[in-house]
Amino acid sequence: MRLAGKVAVVTGGASGMGLDTAMKFAAEGAKVVVADFNAQTGAAAAQTAEQQGFDVSFIKTDVASEQDIEAMFEHALVTYGRVDVLFNNAGVGGAIGPLTETSMEDWDYTFDVLAKGVFLGIKHGAKIMRRQGEGGSIINTASIAALSGDAGPLVYSAAKAAVLNLSKSAAVELALDHIRVNAICPGYIATPLTHSGDLAAIQRAFSKSQPWPDFGRGEHIAGVALFLASDDSEFVTGESIVVDGGATAEGPGRSRQFPKMAARNSRYSGITKGSTGAANDLRKLDTTERNDDP
Numbered sequence: 001m002r003l004a005g006k007v008a009v010v011t012g013g014a015s016g017m018g019l020d021t022a023m024k025f026a027a028e029g030a031k032v033v034v035a036d037f038n039a040q041t042g043a044a045a046a047q048t049a050e051q052q053g054f055d056v057s058f059i060k061t062d063v064a065s066e067q068d069i070e071a072m073f074e075h076a077l078v079t080y081g082r083v084d085v086l087f088n089n090a091g092v093g094g095a096i097g098p099l100t101e102t103s104m105e106d107w108d109y110t111f112d113v114l115a116k117g118v119f120l121g122i123k124h125g126a127k128i129m130r131r132q133g134e135g136g137s138i139i140n141t142a143s144i145a146a147l148s149g150d151a152g153p154l155v156y157s158a159a160k161a162a163v164l165n166l167s168k169s170a171a172v173e174l175a176l177d178h179i180r181v182n183a184i185c186p187g188y189i190a191t192p193l194t195h196s197g198d199l200a201a202i203q204r205a206f207s208k209s210q211p212w213p214d215f216g217r218g219e220h221i222a223g224v225a226l227f228l229a230s231d232d233s234e235f236v237t238g239e240s241i242v243v244d245g246g247a248t249a250e251g252p253g254r255s256r257q258f259p260k261m262a263a264r265n266s267r268y269s270g271i272t273k274g275s276t277g278a279a280n281d282l283r284k285l286d287t288t289e290r291n292d293d294p
């Protein structure tokens with residue numbers, strides 16, 4: 001039980017990776033507040049948790065509202081008496097389409113949920129943790145969309161980049177209070193945000209966008225969130241952990257575009273010496289037992 005005696009607040013905890021994380025935290029002994037905009041899925045999450053014998057309570061929350069965030073923490077304090085872990089995870093795709101067509105209203109909505117929501121969570125969560133005087137762990141869901149210019153919708157990517165920097169700045173500000181702040185950058189994870197139930201279709205789509213052969217699942221994020229929430233990561237702060245089946249490691253995906261050039265598909269090993277005039281030294285490989293499918 002890695003979170004025994006701890007109280008965790010999970011925003012966006014009614015669905016997808018937030019729900020999986022809330023359940024994982026509860027299974028590891030935490031009392032969990034699920035905070036979500038969706039009252040229907042939120043109530044269902046609390047009910048499912050109860051059936052499994054977990055101590056989970058739901059409060060309807062709009063993370064973009066300071067009043068709601070204050071009420072969320074008040075609920076945690078009244079129900080469980082303290083807050084040790086905060087997972088700022090609520091999110092939406094937000095504005096889509098070209099920047100030149102994006103309205104201020106859609107920009108604001110996207111930043112309000114994704115960036116302001118995280119700011120408000122840190123602001124009020126850290127005050128409680130500081131008052132308790134026993135440290136704490138704040139985890140923010142960013143995205144691999146924060147890391148480049150073409151991994152997600154434009155405004156979404158900018159807001160997630162803000163989450164990454166906020167995580168680092170907050171980690172510095174709160175270090176003396178032993179409050180750790182870290183981010184997770186999920187890759188493409190099959191959740192209700194990204195698919196409508198057709199897992200075969202999602203598998204086909206995801207297999208084109210990452211080296212790992214299987215699509216990402218909420219449990220993959222929950223496992224990393226548990227590590228960051230627990231004392232196993234006691235000296236980890238200001239860090240962001242990419243959880244993407246190797247998508248960012250692959251970079252421009254040269255070997256996906258030119259499968260024959262992929263190291264794993266090569267029939268040869270050795271040294272090539274380009275235009276030097278010196279001879280290449282290559283040996284043919286035995287490829288009979290290899291999985292060469294690009």
Ligand SMILES: NC(=O)c1ccc[n+]([C@@H]2O[C@H](COP(=O)([O-])OP(=O)(O)OC[C@H]3O[C@@H](n4cnc5c(N)ncnc54)[C@H](O)[C@@H]3O)[C@@H](O)[C@H]2O)c1
Nearest residue numbers: 012015016017036037062063090091143186188189191193
């Ligand atoms: N699924 C992916 O591929 C992926 C990749 C990178 C990052 N993310 C991020 O991961 C987080 C979780 O996404 P998910 O894929 O589990 O999606 P999801 O839709 O399954 O869950 C998101 C939850 O956030 C809630 N929410 C939305 N707006 C809210 C608000 N204003 N206040 C409170 N709750 C609100 C929703 O009701 C929902 O329950 C999001 O921040 C998302 O941007 C997802």
